Amino acid sequence: MVEKKQEIKALAAEERFLTGENFYSQHFLGAHKLTNGNFVFRVWAPNAQQVWLVGDFNDWEDTIPLVKRESGIWEVKTAKPHEGDLYKFKIRQANGREIFKIDPFAIRFEKRPGSAAVLHTLQEKKWKDGLWQGRKKRTNYFKRPLNIYEVHASSWKHHEDNTPYTFSDLTKELIPYVKEMGYTHIEFMPLMEHPLGKSWGYQLVGYFALSSYYGTPEEFQDFVEACHKENIGVLVDWVPGHFCINEDTLPYYDGTPTFEYEDLDRARNIRWGSINFDLGKPQVQSFLISSALFWLEFYHLDGIRVDAVSNMLYRDYDEGPWTPNHEGGNRNFEGYYFLQKLNAVVKLAHPEVLMIAEESSSDTKITGMIESGALGFDYKWNMGWMNDVLRFYEMDPIYRRHNFNLLTFSFMYMMSENYILPLSHDEVVHGKKSLMHKMWGDRYKQFSQLRNLYTYMITHPGKKLLFMGSEWGQFLEWKYDHGLEWVDLNDDMNHSMQHFTKTLNELYRTEKALWELEGSYDTIEIIDADNNEETILSFIRRGKTKKDFIIVVLNLTPVERKDFVVGVPYKGTYKEILNTEMKEFGGTWVKSNDVKESIAVPFKDYPYQIQTIVPALGALLIKPAEVNTRGRSSSKSKKAKAEN
Incomplete structure (x- = not known):
């Protein structure tokens, strides 16, 4: 029976x-x-x-x-x-x-x-992260800070004999570090089994197996639980688009196309030397969605970042020949509908889980309701912002005034998706230089601009992600088989940069204006995005209440600007809450700008202005101290009334 x-x-x-x-x-x-x-x-x-x-x-x-x-x-x-x-x-x-x-x-x-x-039998764990799980279910993560520390598990830190840390080691050291630095989440590059470390985990063979290189499944469970007890979320990268080509793994499993497309051009992935899943095959859908739910549920993950979504959406994304779909276009309908199905299944089971897409095109709506034609992801990496901004900061300031749109173009589309602003691992390898090394000028100017860049990322609408080592300005490129250059922190400049990043992260978490209205244009007002000559950008980030706002001023040239005019919305006094050129951060300033009294002289759309000193290659964050928020009217509305 x-x-x-x-x-x-x-x-x-x-x-x-x-x-x-x-x-x-x-x-x-x-x-x-x-x-x-x-x-x-x-x-x-x-x-x-x-x-x-x-x-x-x-x-x-x-x-x-x-x-x-x-x-x-x-x-x-x-x-x-x-x-x-x-x-x-x-x-x-x-x-x-x-x-x-x-x-x-x-x-x-x-x-x-x-x-x-x-042969291994997984045991049921008695989890002790109930407070975290309950809080997560009650929280609207769109209206909360999300600041991600991206980690490659086996190269964050090595032992003296050059062996990588396991998750038991990371539990003792990574979690306290992330908490001290003020990040809200850790995102790991793929942890699933992969045969080649050089692939960084993006060519998988074991879709249900934690790589033995990192320890045991039970150790990773304990790591996640320890993170949750410290109010730190855990995200993991996952690769459902393509898989490792090694012939003893998944490729042509029974001698015929099994997990891959029958069409050879669609099956082979030339760009990455791998093989593409046939995402329209029902058995493959069962396999992959089971993998996603397994990682979310068995390890209590708080979200998954789906890698290489563009490769799943477009038939012509890869190099080499491609065949149009039945409509004559480049849309990969199998990938499109698989991703919608994936998100629908995950969200039905776990609505509080974060589904994040790494996607580089603008032809498909990635975030939002599936019923509207979107793929159903919660967030999309803003690759355009990352590429434009890094090009700008690498540029000699002489040319920046002619390319100011690289810095400001994202304001045109920033609400078209729910974005994460990534400064990720992809930008610090393969001869691209580290983030610190990308910056223009001598070492002092490089650190000044790195502080400026991070301030722009933290204050720009969108959630945040920074790759490990970048928080202190590691000069060398990341190496997957070596630990980070922790010795850098013996240098005063690197140590000060780490302190600055920590301070900025804390400010982001505590200042509601930087995330409370995110997803709505109410969160931002542009003061001046046309100051090409001086190459200074200024804007406001707003919270729910009138008095809750932060003025952001970014100087992108090595010229200090005295008596610089900033438009403000209300009469009153304004205080500086962050100056990136303070000595404690590695700059030369020993005293902040004084509290500023507004002047009843219009500036652009604003009825009042303040005047302040903006340090060379520096950034200022300014908040209202005592202001009168009644009866604000812009200079444009005053002009309209006068004409009438």
């Missing part, structure tokens, strides 16, 4: 997997311990001629054959292997070739360069 119920349950799971509706397919496929202590192994290989279970328990010989079910899923129940044994599947493919393949649903792998799965 028990066996019959188990078989009925298996048939239901099998059917849902085949139709793309089994979002917990890892509970059916892969390796599972039975109540009698034996194990059942199942693998999807519909066109294989035969499949065997092999491992160190049978000297890797084909002595344990699997039986093919009608669905194309192969199955065997056996007492032979034990917990901790290594295993693979030996597959006689459709053309008769025999090859060893990994278990696509394995939850543990041996340490690279080995690629065998480890």
